[in-house]
Amino acid sequence: MDDFEDGRLLRIFVDETDRHGAQPLYTAIVEFLRARGVLGAIVFRAVEGYGSHGLVHAANAFAWQPNLPILIEVVERQAKVDEILPALRELAPDAFVTDERVRFLHLSQKKA
Amino acid sequence: MTSTVLLRIFLNEDDRFGKRALVDAIVDEARLGGIAGATVLKAIEGFAGKGALHSARVVDALGGLPIAIEIVDEESRVAPLVARVRGMMTGGLITVEGVAVVSRPGR
Numbered sequence: 001m002d003d004f005e006d007g008r009l010l011r012i013f014v015d016e017t018d019r020h021g022a023q024p025l026y027t028a029i030v031e032f033l034r035a036r037g038v039l040g041a042i043v044f045r046a047v048e049g050y051g052s053h054g055l056v057h058a059a060n061a062f063a064w065q066p067n068l069p070i071l072i073e074v075v076e077r078q079a080k081v082d083e084i085l086p087a088l089r090e091l092a093p094d095a096f097v098t099d100e101r102v103r104f105l106h107l108s109q110k111k112a
Numbered sequence: 113m114t115s116t117v118l119l120r121i122f123l124n125e126d127d128r129f130g131k132r133a134l135v136d137a138i139v140d141e142a143r144l145g146g147i148a149g150a151t152v153l154k155a156i157e158g159f160a161g162k163g164a165l166h167s168a169r170v171v172d173a174l175g176g177l178p179i180a181i182e183i184v185d186e187e188s189r190v191a192p193l194v195a196r197v198r199g200m201m202t203g204g205l206i207t208v209e210g211v212a213v214v215s216r217p218g219r
Binding site: 001004007009026027030034039040041042043044045073075100101102103104105106107108 | 122153155156157158159160161178180187190191194198201202203204205206207208209
């Protein structure tokens with residue numbers, strides 16, 4: 001793992017029903033990250049959680065439209081994270097975002 | 113003191129290693145390599161570099177969803193696994209970070 005690069009892992013917490021204009025906020029965030037040429041991002045839908053609104057969101061049979069927590073994880077080089085963070089905050093001002101150091105290896109796309 | 117690391121491998125559920133699903137091949141590789149454990153999480157969307165890890169929105173057109181495999185063990189055991197796994201992957205991302213284990217089975 002000696003050739004792994006120093007990077008950062010951002011974890012962005014939003015709700016599934018959060019909107020940015022006509023599209024879900026998490027979709028807008030992923031498209032923003034891709035447009036900025038970010039190395040990698042992955043989106044998880046959680047099964048339960050609570051956050052800024054203090055409401056527990058859970059997937060259960062009684063909620064006809066559950067509003068589940070969404071976690072977006074972003075891996076990028078140190079400097080690039082500093083570069084995109086202001087625009088990300090503007091795009092998702094109410095999102096809870098954590099930032100941690102990781103080492104990473106980006107595997108180039110070869111023909112499978 | 114040995115250091116414990118969290119290894120995370122990002123790939124697509126449709127990625128193959130020979131005739132097998134790559135995710136299964138990597139989990140087997142970890143198990144056979146004596147790694148303490150692995151957890152596989154399915155995502156709904158994602159990308160790595162120019163290659164798509166794909167999205168639930170386009171899953172019918174493009175195939176599988178992104179997968180994250182999480183592994184926690186001593187760095188001395190994880191490093192040889194990484195050396196084998198990177199040769200099995202044709203794209204995607206691998207991250208590693210230090211973690212503290214505060215409870216484990218049998219303690």
